Amino acid sequence: MWYLGSWMFPVISACMWLGMLLAMFIYWETIGHPIYPSMDPGQTIAYISDVGAYKLKPLFITGACVTTVFLDLAFMSERWLRHAGRLAPNTSRAQKILSVIAILFAIAGSAGLILLSNFDTHHYPRLHDAFLLLFIGGYWFSAIFLCAEYQRLGIHYRSHRILHISFWVKLTFILVEFVLAVIFASTSYTGKPNVAAVFEWIVALVFTFYVLSFLLDLLPSVRTSHHQPQGWALRAEMEKHQTGQQPGAPLTNDSAGPNQNRNVGPGDDLEAGAYRGTHMTNSPPAYPNDHHDLGKKKRGVGRLRF
Structure with missing residues (x-):
């Protein structure tokens, strides 16, 4: 059932994280902005850690555990769904390595x-x-x-706008969080705890949107009466090309909207609308073979690459 799919993992994670932050902030506001023993001299705005070090510590621990467990499940689900073919599959070993490293760093962050x-x-x-x-x-x-993985996927699956959107959302998170973290660290270590506390709360809130960005990655794997999983639609489209049929339906109706492939003309790539650089054969599997795109120089004439 679609409503019990892996897309629920980032939703549960984000709701738990945001709910925990709001509960801690509202509690600190309603009890009159107390000055905790852990706060620095002259500090009047509490860090998240200050609020979570005392009576709300059980909430802090529970929120941290639930948030990270379900976020890690979202990471692992994305990897598995690409491997199983419900999402657009990886086209090189380098992409798989990047995905595994991302999961390992996420576990460390958890x-x-x-x-x-x-x-x-x-x-x-x-x-x-x-x-x-x-x-x-x-x-x-x-x-x-x-x-980095999504950047490489976007090169091969140019018609999948959802991959490009997810790439830019995550890149924005990287840049914004880096700037905010630098401000937080610099103000914290230069004797400006109130400014640092404000930026800590902002960093935590921005993290919520990063968690929700995994909806862009997992929703295309959902199967409903009006939507095929992204990977299944791609395989069907490639099989149409193999049998010489003209593509008539959109490659996928993902959460970013339908992406209609253009017709293949003379001199064009066989998979210009769906996958760039795939060597098509009449034998299974219909998915692209591994393209070791780290350090491998492709040769050819015009747009023909091999």
């Missing part, structure tokens, strides 16, 4: 968030700061490798 929620800033300030760095760095580097 460990950082769970540990920093347990080792609170009041009793373990140095460990807390170290795990905070692991959390931010883990997910930031994970986004970089995932962005």
Whole structure:
């Protein structure tokens, strides 16, 4: 059933994270902006960690665990769905390696968030700061490798606009979070805790939108009466080319809208509308073979590459 699909993982993760942040902020507001023992002299705006180090610590730990577990499941689901063919499959070993590295960094970021929620800033300030760095760095580097994978996928599947949109969303997250994290770190270590606290809350809120960006990746795998999974539609389109039929239906109706392939004309790539650089044969499988696009120079004449 489509409503029990893997696309629910980022939704659960984002809702838990945003709900936890709102609950902690509203609690701090309603009890009159207390000054916690862990706060610096002159600090009047509490860090997230300050609020989560005392009465709301169980909420902080629970929110961190649920958020990271379901986000990691979203990472792993994306990898599995490409392998299983429900999403547009990877076209090279390099893309698969980038995806695996992204998952490993995401797991490291998850460990950082769970540990920093347990080792609170009041009793373990140095460990807390170290795990905070692991959390931010883990997910930031994970986004970089995932962005690299999507950039390579977008080159091969040019008609899949959803891949380009996801790439730009993740690239925006990388740049924005880097700028915000630099401001947070610099103000924190230069004796401006109130400014640093404000930017910490902003960094956390921006992370919510990054989690939700995985809907762009997982929704195309959903099967309904009006929508075929992205990978199935691609395979059907490639089989039409193999049998000499003209493509008549859109490649996929994903969450970014229908993407109609153009007709193949003389001198064009066989898969110019769906996949660039695929050597088509009459034998299965219909998916593209691995193109080791790291360091391999393609030769040819005009647009013909081999």
